[in-house]
Amino acid sequence: MTKVLYNRELAPQFMKYGILIPIKAERSLSVFNSIKDVAQIDEYPLENIPVLDKSDLLLAHSSKFVENFLDEKGSLAELIQTYELVDKQGVFCRYNPDIAQEPLSNMVFKVRRQAGATYQAMTYGLKNGFCFFLGGGMHHAMIEGGRGFCPINDLIIGLRKLQKDNKIKTAWVIDVDAHMGDGCAEITKDDETITTLSIHMAKGWPLDGEDNSNDKFSIHPSDIDIPINNNEEHLYLEKLEQGLNQLSKQYPIPDIALVVNGSDPYEKDELPGTRFLNLTKEQMLERDLLVYHFLKKLNTNQTWVMSGGYGPYSYEIYAQFITYLFEKNFID
Ligand SMILES: [Zn+2]
Structure with missing residues (x-):
């Protein structure tokens, strides 16, 4: 009964590839160390995690992108774009190949396995009613490719793989990351089987100055969007509750709900771009308890993924939630 899925090899390890993004590989390890006794879990065996293949990636992405991403040379350009490693002048930023222990293109295999773990966690969510994957949540990737630190959309790929395998028909994506779940919204814009809700900073994403009229990555609304303005933190929980109630009134109860559990709305988050929500x-x-109990009350299977969360304190948010669930015997 895997209720929390963790393996250290699934952590991002950006530094290993010379990428200077402050998601530390220790984030999920710190959560694991905090909760392993109360949750009574060991590391999940890496060999049991599927590495997603071309046919899986095509469930959410265009063939043009997938072919490029799976090609050694093409993947470099895709990853440089996704992690924003070149500035407007064409100079490397946030990237130092000299400190890299492995070439950037090796990330492709890793990303395919991370997405496989998201899928695996969804299958446990269906079996057990609940599963939290200490990783995943690449919610900005769109049909034509990766963006915003998200190389492929593990969420929609996983849900559509479950649909293809006849394990589910319908799903909700509930995204509480500080940034809008715009990739999931775009990929599922014509898909009535997957309903998206996103509560996020009204400002700060897409990045300031980014050209939103670009056809390749144009922004589509989620089925329910809840933008939170500066200094509206006191309204956050109320607005989230209203949004969830609207979701259950307007849409049929799904076979699975996927919670994109970013911790970056936390006031101690260190990414400068998340300063608009604290x-x-x-x-x-x-x-987190509001979303958990809302889904529990509806008797819906839940799978949670980590998504964004930056700096040394972000692990606290996942650790406190999972500890609470086990200590209160909400899950066992
Ligand atoms: Zn985020």
């Missing part, structure tokens, strides 16, 4: 640690726990 929830306290207590508000973060209330947020």
